[in-house]
Amino acid sequence: MKDLFIKTELQKKWLKKLKEVEKPFKKTSAQVDELAIFPQENIEKLTEIGYTSLAVPKKFGGEEISVYDMVLFQETLASYDSNTALTIGWNLGVAGEIFEKKEWKRSQLQFLAVELLKGATINRSASEVLTGSPSRGGRPGTKAAKRDGNWVLNGRKAYTTGAPMLTYFLTSAWVEEKEQVGFFLLHKDLEGLSIDETWDVISMRGTGSHDLVLENVKVDESMLVELPETPQGGKKLRGWILHIPACYLGIAQAARDYAVHFANQHKPNSLNGPISQLPNVQQLIGEIDLALIQSRHLIYSVAEAYDDPKRRALLTNELAAVKHTVTNTAVAVVDKAMRIVGAKSLQRTNPLQRYYRDVRAGLHNPPIDDMTIKQLAVAAIEKESNKSI
Incomplete structure (x- = not known):
């Protein structure tokens, strides 16, 4: 496809x-x-x-x-x-x-x-346990203060995906002098910077999404690389975040391929052929492919629109809608794939149980589902209200 x-x-x-x-x-x-x-x-x-x-x-x-x-x-x-x-x-x-x-x-x-x-390699380090998702606008507990012409950072960041391989951590902190959030480019070898291996979950177990710990980390003034004009949680088109739904779409496709292969190969002695000839199995396969077709056309059409500056200006909540649709679809697709394979899908040696656990993680990547739905509703209400003015 x-x-x-x-x-x-x-x-x-x-x-x-x-x-x-x-x-x-x-x-x-x-x-x-x-x-x-x-x-x-x-x-x-x-x-x-x-x-x-x-x-x-x-x-x-x-x-x-x-x-x-x-x-x-x-x-x-x-x-x-x-x-x-x-x-x-x-x-x-x-x-x-x-x-x-x-x-x-x-x-x-x-x-x-x-x-x-x-x-x-580089990744942002913005999440904190106490503030939750940075997309909700919470002020980071990590602080940056000016001392002798340098910035000194103290704090702890959670869910820093890829921590074991990162060269640079693009880290958010409350800049006391400027009274706003800023992002600092921190090299992995800075004194006072360390990784606390806290990642112990059932989904995406190998991503190394550990805590980043900063204890009096001193950096040159030039390493304050971003002072966002748009407040944390404000509206800002972020097309590159589509790497998240793309990942879960790939996992769902892998689950689909496994289930279809299994259906064509599994031949219980109660049948004259493989289970792929059964109407209920064909129903599930058809529903899986329909869902994948819908998700794939949605994510690629929005990505294409984003890459076109003229069309990008017309986008509103489509990026969030893609993430919501694709990640939830991925969960449903893997669930149906497991129904095709049956109890064997729960065996620890079976990849489907891994796919099922991994796609669940997508629900907790930004933007979060409830925020997406609220944004769509508010946009619709505001548009209608403006018509009547």
Whole structure:
């Protein structure tokens, strides 16, 4: 189904490169989940082939992929290994957004580009246990204070996906001097910066989403790279966040492929052929493919609109709607795949139980479902109200 959305030679080239890592990534995915180990070798392989720097603009020596490209690649990668895809997706998404928004100084952008091309990785570190999701607008407990011409940061960040492999942590803090939230670019080797290995969950067990601990971390003044004009929780189009639903779409596709293969191969002695001939199994397969077709057309059409500056200006809540639709669809698709396979799907050696646990994580990635629904409702009400004025 995905082949319909391949449009360029760049996409073909990178899908071919990703195809080469399919077998090794799939081979280790069960172990990564079972032992909750970080897929370091997978990340190193992606770095080696240049995947981690794909968002770097051409003017800085990169390939400058679009959001559409990223969705295509991330969906593919997630069908091989979910932990690797979600982890590296944050690196691609954060880098892509930084270069697109151009909120950093040119010298800072050039510095980041050079680092990424050399193999560095980056992710935002914004979540905190006490404030919850940063998308809800809470003030971070992490603080930055000016001392002797430098910034000194203290605090703890949660859910820092990819912590074991990150070179840079783009960390939010309350800047006391400016009385607003700012983002600081922190290198992993800074004195006082450490990782507390707190990640112990049943979904996405290998993403290394540990706590980032900052104890009197001192950085140069230039490392305050963002002072967002849009308040935390305010409206801001973030197309690169589509790496999240792309990941869960890839997992759902993997579940679908497994279930269809099983249905064609499983032949109980009560039947004259495989269970794929049964009406109830065909019903489930049909519902799965219908849901995937709907989700795939939605995410790629919105990604394409976002990449077009003229059409991007017309987008309102479509990005959030994509995340809501695709992640919830992924949960439903894996559930139906498990119904096809039956009790075997619950065996720890069966990939479906892993897919089922992993897609649940998508419900807790931003933006959260209730906020999306509220935004859609408020937008509809405001639009109607403006008509009557």
